[in-house]
Amino acid sequence: MAKILLAEDDKLISGSLCDALKAGGFExxxxxxxxxxxxxxxxxxxxxxxxxxxxxKLDGISVLWELKAxxxxxxxxxxxxxxxxxxxxxxxxxxxxxxxxxLKSDQSVDEIIQKVKxxxxxxxxxx
Amino acid sequence: MIINILLVIDFxxxxxxxxxxxxxxxxxxxYLRSEADQSLELQxxxxxxxxxxxxxxxxxxxxxxxKIVDIITxxxxxxxxxxxxxxxxxxxxxxxxxxxxxxxxxxxxFVDEVKQKMLLSYGAILNQRIEPKIIDESxxxxxxxxxxxxxxxxxxxxxxxxxxxxxxxxxxxxxxxxRYGEEQASILYTITNQAATAVSKLQAVLESEKGKLAAIIxxxxxxxxxVDLNHQLTVYNPAVKTVLGIASDQxxxxxxxxxxxxxxxxxxxxxxQAIAEGKPVTVPEVMLKDRALELTAAPVKDNAGRTIGxxxxxxxxxxxxxxxxxxxxxxxxxxxxxxxxxxxxxxxxESMLKNLSAAAGTDPSKxxxxxxxxxxxxxxxxELVNDLLDVAKIEAGKFELNVQEYDLVELVNEQARAFKxxxxxxxxxxxxxxxxxxxxxxxxxxxxxxxxxxxxxxxKYTDSGELDINLSENxxxxxxxxxxxxxxxxxxxxxLSQLFSKFKQLKGSDHARKGTGLxxxxxxxIVEAHGGKIWAESAGENLGSTFYFSLPxxx
Numbered sequence: 001m002a003k004i005l006l007a008e009d010d011k012l013i014s015g016s017l018c019d020a021l022k023a024g025g026f027e028x029x030x031x032x033x034x035x036x037x038x039x040x041x042x043x044x045x046x047x048x049x050x051x052x053x054x055x056x057k058l059d060g061i062s063v064l065w066e067l068k069a070x071x072x073x074x075x076x077x078x079x080x081x082x083x084x085x086x087x088x089x090x091x092x093x094x095x096x097x098x099x100x101x102x103l104k105s106d107q108s109v110d111e112i113i114q115k116v117k118x119x120x121x122x123x124x125x126x127x
Numbered sequence: 128m129i130i131n132i133l134l135v136i137d138f139x140x141x142x143x144x145x146x147x148x149x150x151x152x153x154x155x156x157x158y159l160r161s162e163a164d165q166s167l168e169l170q171x172x173x174x175x176x177x178x179x180x181x182x183x184x185x186x187x188x189x190x191x192x193x194k195i196v197d198i199i200t201x202x203x204x205x206x207x208x209x210x211x212x213x214x215x216x217x218x219x220x221x222x223x224x225x226x227x228x229x230x231x232x233x234x235x236x237f238v239d240e241v242k243q244k245m246l247l248s249y250g251a252i253l254n255q256r257i258e259p260k261i262i263d264e265s266x267x268x269x270x271x272x273x274x275x276x277x278x279x280x281x282x283x284x285x286x287x288x289x290x291x292x293x294x295x296x297x298x299x300x301x302x303x304x305x306r307y308g309e310e311q312a313s314i315l316y317t318i319t320n321q322a323a324t325a326v327s328k329l330q331a332v333l334e335s336e337k338g339k340l341a342a343i344i345x346x347x348x349x350x351x352x353x354v355d356l357n358h359q360l361t362v363y364n365p366a367v368k369t370v371l372g373i374a375s376d377q378x379x380x381x382x383x384x385x386x387x388x389x390x391x392x393x394x395x396x397x398x399x400q401a402i403a404e405g406k407p408v409t410v411p412e413v414m415l416k417d418r419a420l421e422l423t424a425a426p427v428k429d430n431a432g433r434t435i436g437x438x439x440x441x442x443x444x445x446x447x448x449x450x451x452x453x454x455x456x457x458x459x460x461x462x463x464x465x466x467x468x469x470x471x472x473x474x475x476x477e478s479m480l481k482n483l484s485a486a487a488g489t490d491p492s493k494x495x496x497x498x499x500x501x502x503x504x505x506x507x508x509x510e511l512v513n514d515l516l517d518v519a520k521i522e523a524g525k526f527e528l529n530v531q532e533y534d535l536v537e538l539v540n541e542q543a544r545a546f547k548x549x550x551x552x553x554x555x556x557x558x559x560x561x562x563x564x565x566x567x568x569x570x571x572x573x574x575x576x577x578x579x580x581x582x583x584x585x586x587k588y589t590d591s592g593e594l595d596i597n598l599s600e601n602x603x604x605x606x607x608x609x610x611x612x613x614x615x616x617x618x619x620x621x622x623l624s625q626l627f628s629k630f631k632q633l634k635g636s637d638h639a640r641k642g643t644g645l646x647x648x649x650x651x652x653i654v655e656a657h658g659g660k661i662w663a664e665s666a667g668e669n670l671g672s673t674f675y676f677s678l679p680x681x682x
Contacts, residue, residue, distance in 0.1 A: 012471035012500050016478060019493075023481075054463065083466035086459050105466040109474045 001027045002120055005046040007037035007063065008081070009055045013104070017050070020109040026116070034058025038066050041073055048120055050112075051098075053082040053089065061089075064096040077119050081112070199287070199322050200228060200297060206318075207311055209299040211238065211268075214287075215245045216295040223259040229268035233275060233302065238266060240279045241300045248284040249296050277302035285315050290327045350441035353427060354381060356402075358395055361436060370441045372416060391415060397424040398437045405434070412444070419448045464511055471504035514645035521652030528570040528656055535607060535678070536561045538571060539598050542578040549586050550594065557582075561598040565607055567680055573653045574678070577661075580646040581611045581674045589615030592671070605680045606659070612673040618665040626663055627651040654678070 004026045008014040014030050021028040029044065031037040033056040041049060049067070053060035060080060067073040077099040082089070085103055093101050099119055102112065200212045213227040225245070227238050242264075250257040282300035286293055297319060299307070341362075344351050350367035354360055360381045367379065371387040385394055392413050401408040407425035414420075421442040426434050479497045483489055520526045543559045550557050585594050592614025600607050618626065627647050654661040654676045665672035 010467050010471065012504050013467065013474065015496075015500060016471060016474035019478060020474070083463045083470065084459065085462065104470045105473065109477050 001025065002048065003044060003046040004028045004048050004050060004116065005031060005037065005041055005044065006050045007031045007034070007055065007060065008050070008052045009033060010052075017109065017112070020113055021116075024113040024116070032056075034060065034063045037063050041067060041076065042070065045072065046076060047123075048116060049076055049078040050116070051078050051080050053080065053084055053093070061092050061096050064093070064098060068097045077123050079115060079119060081107075197226070199319055202318070203299070203315070206314055207299055208303075208306060209301050211241055211298075211300045213238075213241050213245065213298045213300070214295050215242075215249060215298070217249060217253070217257065217259075221259065222261045222263060223257070224263045225265075227264075227266045227268075229266060229271065231302075232269045232272050233277065234273045235271050236273070237275075237277065237279060237300070237302070238271065241282065241298055244279065244282060244300075245284060245296055245298050248298075252286055252293060252296070280304040281306040283307050283312050283315075285312070285319055287319050287323060289323045290330055349443070351438065352384065353436055353438045354398060355436040356434070358398065360384070367441065370418070370420060370443050372418070388413065388415070392422060394422070394424070394439060397422065398439065400424070401437050402426045402434055412448075417445070419444045461515070465508065468504035468508035468511075472501050472508075475500045475504070511645070514649050517649040517652065518645055521649065521656075526652055526656050528573060528653075530568050530570050530657075532566055532568050533571050535565045535567060535569070535574070535609075536563065536598060538575055539578060539596060539609065542575060542582060543596055545579070546582045546586060549583070553586065553590065555586060555589055555591070556593040557596065558593060559596045559598075561596075562600065565598065565600060567607060567678060569657055569678055570653070574657070577650040577653050577676060578609070580650045581676075584646065585611050585613040585615060585672075585674070589613045589671075600680070601677070602680075604677075606677040607680060608675055608677045610673050610675045612671065614671045617668045617670045618663060618672050619668050623663055623665060627661060650676070 004021055006014060006017055006021070006028050008017065008030065009032050011032070014032070018028045018030055029040060029046070031040045035057040037049075037051065037055070038058065051060045051063060055063075058066075060082065064078060064080070067076065067078065078097070080093050080098045080101045081104050082093075082101075083104045090101060100115065102115065107115075197214075200214055203209070203212060210231040210233050211227055211229050213225065215226075216224040218224065223246070225242055227241065229238070242262075246257050246259070279300045280302055281304055282298060285297045287295045287297060297315065299311075299315065301307070344362065344364050347364055348366055350370035351362070351364050352360060352367055353362040358381055360379060363379050367373070367384070368375070371384065373379065373383055373387050375383065381395075388394055392410050397408050397410060401424040405426055407423050409424075410422040412419055413422055421444045423440045423442070425438050425440075427436045427438050429435050475497045479494060479501075482494055482497070517526075539561055540559060543557050547557060582594070582596070595610075595612040597610045597612070598607065626644070627650075651661050657678050659676055659678040661674075661676040663672055663674045
């Protein structure tokens with residue numbers, strides 16, 4: 001079962017997504033701020049990270065830079081899930097090395113699950 | 128230059144001598160004159176006054192010396208008897224302008240004679256021999272007839288001086304011998320003097336207007352320059368250096384300006400474009416180091432509509448840009464905050480649908496959780512939308528209160544009770560200290576909203592400790608003061624002043640404790656609408672904070 005780390009400070013959103021990930025056959029772990037997310041990724045080395053941008057303590061872009069700077073976590077695919085839609089943020093996300101970027105309110109949970117599956121499959125093939 | 132000054136001094140001396148002579152001779156004559164003469168003189172004086180008035184009016188706002196002399200000569204009319212009246216102007220270029228009005232037919236020789244006499248006289252005044260290469264000559268009035276042999280039998284020349292500068296020479300000439308005495312000279316002298324005074328005054332007014340204009344340009348915050356058609360700088364104000372970041376305290380040249388904008392915008396091209404198109408050309412945003420400028424080049428025309436150069440205005444739009452940025456950030460933040468609950472509602476509904484149609488049958492406990500999520504998310508969103516609407520109302524000045532007499536103690540206790548469950552979850556005690564009763568006029572719903580905002584904020588930002596809610600009367604200031612003191616994360620000094628402002632609050636706010644800060648903006652609006660004040664105090668970060676608001680008594 002693929003391990004997913006979900007970094008999301010909004011408990012309502014995190015709850016819904018965790019439920020859906022479990023239903024989709026994944027093993028999700030929730031982190032509620034940026035620092036917790038970095039610590040948990042380094043500890044558990046998940047197969048994929050779902051990352052929010054606006055989070056307390058450490059924002060998602062900084063989390064991304066930290067993960068990419070560490071050889072142990074640099075190769076873990078990261079899908080950024082956010083509700084910030086401005087071009088500046090998107091370009092920063094891409095620059096920091098995210099695998100993909102999704103606007104939360106534009107996606108259904110099913111679409112997100114499908115994206116997670118796609119990315120994992122591609123990573124396995126490449127790996 | 129020195130020669131010029133000497134000439135002017137020479138000329139002033141001459142004018143003084145002429146004036147003194149005319150004055151003394153007139154006095155003498157007056158003494159000798161009979162009564163009949165005096166009445167004639169009076170008549171002439173009245174007429175002279177009329178002519179002067181007419182000249183004054185006709186000169187109007189013209190500063191064209193040629194035109195002024197024209198006006199003077201044509202006004203002489205019946206005041207003086209003459210066959211020709213002429214004037215001569217020596218231009219700086221060396222060109223001589225000679226105009227002659229022929230009242231009674233004379234010969235070419237007569238006119239030539241007048242011209243020669245004027246040239247001699249002009250040369251004498253300027254103390255130099257005038258040998259004009261070009262004479263711009265024009266003769267108007269009656270036709271010339273060379274069969275008339277009459278020569279110039281009497282004449283006189285009178286210099287026209289404006290603001291101490293010789294601008295021309297007037298001549299009246301006649302075929303009659305001895306026609307002109309001091310009296311006639313005196314008339315013409317008075318007239319020219321008067322005209323010259325009028326023009327000097329006009330020049331002074333224009334100079335002062337120019338001075339005012341220069342002072343305005345000098346004091347403008349925008350950088351302003353004007354250039355002539357050869358791109359030479361003709362005017363600039365101090366703001367140009369500030370706005371363009373030119374450090375030099377030397378006199379500015381066009382090169383400095385072009386250089387300071389190098390690589391950003393080519394000012395010369397913009398100037399040429401403005402001149403060619405005959406209308407202003409604007410470059411909306413030129414980024415110059417840490418400044419944003421708006422540049423407008425416009426053609427400058429003279430009275431006749433001829434383009435004589437261009438002006439360029441450098442308007443500093445740095446502040447506008449940063450305000451625009453803050454506004455955009457606020458909008459982005461709001462969009463983000465509105466999307467979050469919407470996302471939760473959407474995903475929850477999706478999961479609920481799946482649950483309802485699951486092959487294994489519906490899981491009721493899960494269903495309840497999902498509905499709770501939807502309810503919470505909807506409430507969050509409603510609160511946000513209401514806050515936004517309130518802020519909009521406050522900003523538009525359309526905030527209406529329903530003010531009645533209520534007991535504020537009762538309301539405070541009610542709100543404190545309402546938040547007890549939330550405080551219990553975080554193990555926070557709420558202590559309330561109030562008098563037994565405090566009746567005053569306020570909007571119960573709105574003040575309830577303020578209390579709710581402040582108490583919920585305190586709980587949100589406090590992880591351990593307690594909340595102290597205090598209500599007291601300040602009879603000195605005729606107000607009641609409510610304070611909510613917590614032992615939470617506190618507020619840094621620089622953030623304290625910005626807590627209650629719409630845009631600032633959002634910066635660097637802690638997203639763990641969701642909030643847009645709009646609640647405080649709304650609270651301020653409500654309290655201020657009551658004529659009260661709202662403020663916060665904190666010893667610093669992690670040292671707790673106290674929020675206060677006051678409401679006036681007896682209102």
